[in-house]
Amino acid sequence: MGYNLKEIFDCFYTDGTFLNGEPYGSGHIHDTFRIETVEKEKDNYILQRLNNKIFKNIPELQHNIERVTVHLRNKLRSIPGSDIKRECLRLIPSRDGKTWINDNDGNFWRMYIFISNHHSYNVVDSPDKAFEGGRAIGRFQAMLSDMPEGPLFETIPWFHDIEKRLQTFNNKIIENPARRAETVDKEITQILHRAEEMKIILRLGREGKIPRRITHNDTKFNNILLDENDKALCVIDLDTVMPGYVHYDFGDAIRTAANTAAEDEKDLSKINMNINLFKAYSEGYLSETEKTLNDVEKEFLAFAPRLITYTIAVRFLTDFIDGDHYFKIHHEFHNLQRARAQLRLVISMEEQYKDMKRIIRKLT
Ligand code: ADP
Ligand code: GN1
Ligand code: MG
Numbered sequence: 001m002g003y004n005l006k007e008i009f010d011c012f013y014t015d016g017t018f019l020n021g022e023p024y025g026s027g028h029i030h031d032t033f034r035i036e037t038v039e040k041e042k043d044n045y046i047l048q049r050l051n052n053k054i055f056k057n058i059p060e061l062q063h064n065i066e067r068v069t070v071h072l073r074n075k076l077r078s079i080p081g082s083d084i085k086r087e088c089l090r091l092i093p094s095r096d097g098k099t100w101i102n103d104n105d106g107n108f109w110r111m112y113i114f115i116s117n118h119h120s121y122n123v124v125d126s127p128d129k130a131f132e133g134g135r136a137i138g139r140f141q142a143m144l145s146d147m148p149e150g151p152l153f154e155t156i157p158w159f160h161d162i163e164k165r166l167q168t169f170n171n172k173i174i175e176n177p178a179r180r181a182e183t184v185d186k187e188i189t190q191i192l193h194r195a196e197e198m199k200i201i202l203r204l205g206r207e208g209k210i211p212r213r214i215t216h217n218d219t220k221f222n223n224i225l226l227d228e229n230d231k232a233l234c235v236i237d238l239d240t241v242m243p244g245y246v247h248y249d250f251g252d253a254i255r256t257a258a259n260t261a262a263e264d265e266k267d268l269s270k271i272n273m274n275i276n277l278f279k280a281y282s283e284g285y286l287s288e289t290e291k292t293l294n295d296v297e298k299e300f301l302a303f304a305p306r307l308i309t310y311t312i313a314v315r316f317l318t319d320f321i322d323g324d325h326y327f328k329i330h331h332e333f334h335n336l337q338r339a340r341a342q343l344r345l346v347i348s349m350e351e352q353y354k355d356m357k358r359i360i361r362k363l364t
Contacts, residue, residue, distance in 0.1 A: 003049065003103075003107075005018070005021035005033055005035065005047060006018045006021075008047060008101065008103060008109050009021070009035055009045070009047060009111070011094055011095055011096075011101045011109075012092045012093065012094050012095065012101070012111045013092060013093050013094070013095060014037075014043075014045065014092060014111070015042055015043060016037030016038065016039050016042035016043060016044075016045075017037055017038040017039065018035060018037065018038070019035075019036045019037055019038045020035070020036050021033040021034065021035045021036070021047060022034055024046065025120070025222070026122060026222060027222075027237070027328075028327045028328045029051045029054060029239070029327075029328070030048045030049060030050055030051050031048065031049040031051075032046060032047075032048050033046070033047045033048070034046060034047075034114060035047050035111075035114070043113050043114060043116075044113075044114035044116070045092065045111050045112065045113060045114050046111065046112045046113075046114050047109060047110075047111050048109065048110055048111070048112075049107050049108070049109055050100070050107075050108040050109065050110060052107075052108050053325075054156065054326065055155055055156065055239060057153070057155070058100060058108045059100075060153040060155065061153070061155045061239060062091075062098070062099045062100050062110065063153065064152045064153050064155060064238070064241060064242065065089070065091060065099070065238045065239070065241070066091060066099055067147070067149070067152065068144065068147070068152070068238055068241050069088055069089050069090065069091060069238070071143070071144065071147045071148075072087075072088045072140075072143055072144070073088050073090075075143045076088055085113060085115075086115050086116065086117075086118070086227070086233055086234060087233060087234050088234060089112050089113075089115075089234065089236055089238060090112060090113045091110065091111070091112060092110075092111040092112065092113070115225055115233070115234055115236070117227065117228045118225040118226065118227060118228075118233055118234070119225070119226040119227070119228065119230055120222050120225055120226075121221055121222065121226070122221065122222050122256075122262060122263070123221075123259070123260075123261065123262055124221055124256075124257045124258070124277060127276050127277060127279070127280035128230065128280070129226065129230055129257075130257045130258065130277040130278075130280040130281040130284065131280040131281065131283055131284035132226055132230060132231055132232040132284060133221055133224045133226075133232070133253060133257050133281055133284065134253070134257075134280070134281040134282060134283065134284025134285035134286075134287075134288075135232045135284040135285070135287060135288055136224045136232035136233070136234075136235055136284075137216065137219050137224065137235065137249055137250075137253055137285055138284065138285040138286070138287065138288025138289040139232070139288045140216060140235045141213065141214070141215065141216075141246065141249065141288075141289060142288055142289060142292065144214040144241070145213065145214065145292065147214060151242075151243055152214065152241060152242045152243065153242065154242050154243070155239055155240055155242060156240060159217055159240060159242075159244075160217060160244060160245075160248045160308070160311060161202065162198045162199060162201075162202065162307065162310075162311050162314070163199060163202060165311055165314050165315060165318070166191075166195055166198075166314065168318055169191065169314050169317070169318045169321075172318050172321045172322050173188065173321060176321065177321075177322055177323055178320075178321060178322065178323035178324075180320060180321050180323070181321050184317065184320070184321065184336065184339075187313075187317055187336075187339055187340065187343060188317070190343050191310075191313065191314055191317065191343075194310060194346070198306075198307055198310055198311075200300070200303065200307075201245055201247050201300065201303070201304070201307055204296060204300065205245060209294075209296040210245055210246075210247075210294070210296050210297050210300070211294070211297075212243040212244060212245065213243070213244070213245070213246060214241065214242070214243060214244075215241070215242070215243070215244035215245065215246060215248055215249045216235060216237075216238070216240065216241050216249050217240035217241065217242060217244050217248055217249065217252075218237050218239070218240045218252065219235075219248075219249045219250075219252045219253040219256075220237075220252060220253075220255075220256045220263075221253065221256040221257045222256070223235065223236050223237040224236075224253070232284075245297075246289070246293065246297055246301075247297070247300060247301065247303070247304035247307065247308075248304070248308060250285060250301050250304045250305070251304030251305045251306075251307055251308030251309070252308045252312075253281060253285075254273070254278055254281055254304070254305035254308075255305055255308050255309045255312065255342075255345065257277055257281045258273045258274050258275075258277035258278045258281060258305070259271065259272075259273060259274075259345055260272045260273075260274050261341070262341075263338060263341060263342070264334065264337050264338045264341055265341045266337055266341075268340065268341065268344045271341055271344040271345050271348065272345075272348050273305070273345060273348045273349050273352060275352055275355055275356070275359075278305075278352075278356060278359065279359050282301070282359060282360060282363055283363060286363045286364065290363070290364060293364075298360065298364040301360050301364075302353065302356040302357040302359075302360045303353075305349050305356070306346060306349045306350065306353070309342050309345050309346045309349060310342075310343075310346050312338075312342050313339050313342035313343045313346060315327075316335045316336075316338040316339035316342060317335070317336070317339040319335045320333075320335035320336045320339060
């Protein structure tokens with residue numbers, strides 16, 4: 001759909017004149033555009049049409065991001081040598097005093113400063129990069145641990161709740177709206193076979209053995225920007241920052257940082273969890289958080305990648321069975337291909353689980 005990006009851009013208080021706007025990045029949720037400005041010395045911007053089918057309350061979503069970014073910026077100010085403009089997302093205020101606007105068709109738009117000279121990776125090819133990713137997420141969690149004024153809104157309720165995700169999955173199989181359930185028997189069996197053991201993190205939470213903390217909840221590696229030297233720079237995509245268990249962030253980051261292939265790799269023989277990348281990410285993450293995590297949190301870190309990779313597989317397959325209403329897809333069987341790839345990755349993690357536990361035990 002063609003949007004008048006210049007008109008939307010002009011609804012925000014920007015420094016610089018609109019030159020052009022192009023689709024940008026490989027996120028699965030919003031429509032993201034990079035806006036270049038005429039003046040070379042001025043900032044460029046990221047303009048996003050927000051997915052308000054998925055995020056049902058945009059004012060609450062934006063309120064969370066305002067709070068989180070203000071808090072992070074205050075922290076960075078007290079750290080000598082911080083590059084505040086590049087180490088934290090900055091929302092641009094709209095001319096009517098909010099941090100988003102509505103266009104005439106009811107779309108919601110927001111804008112950030114474009115973080116210049118960053119590197120972004122969908123697949124990670126070196127332990128150094130994985131280590132930096134771990135450091136970025138560990139530091140992010142640590143900086144948010146003392147955020148004042150009560151809990152953040154839950155922008156998507158039960159986001160990582162595997163019991164709820166499995167209920168929805170089972171309901172969709174019965175409802176079978178796209179007449180696809182009968183074509184994915186094998187994948188359904190693989191999922192149901194593992195369902196019980198996946199409930200352990202929720203159980204530990206209910207028993208009070210692991211605390212809810214402020215977590216990011218979408219730590220896919222392309223949501224962690226590295227700088228021009230591939231050092232940790234900025235954690236982006238703050239839409240799901242809310243109360244959660246640290247396992248969700250650790251697990252999702254390993255799912256993407258330690259996978260030798262793309263998230264949607266068709267050739268399953270290429271998919272493997274690289275244990276050196278797992279180790280490097282864990283080292284980076286624990287270098288920032290080792291002192292704050294409790295013993296049970298540490299004990300179950302190695303399990304977290306299995307849980308989150310499984311959860312995403314369930315979500316991709318649910319969306320396939322439902323007829324592709326949630327994730328952006330690029331071809332007819334994309335969600336199925338993604339689900340198969342994630343299930344293959346779960347198996348690779350199961351095969352290496354003993355080593356994963358040993359590595360975490362050594363580091364904690
Ligand atoms: P989605 O929820 O659809 O993944 P994101 O907020 O992650 O949306 O944005 C999509 C992509 O746009 C990111 O993966 C990243 O490549 C890029 N991006 C987002 N915000 C910025 C920013 N402030 N500076 C530079 N790139 C950004
Ligand atoms: C989505 O927004 P993005 O593309 O970074 C999704 C994550 C999934 C991921 C799978 C709000 O992340 O939960 O893990 O796709 N985000 C939302 O690639 O559902
Ligand atoms: Mg993203």
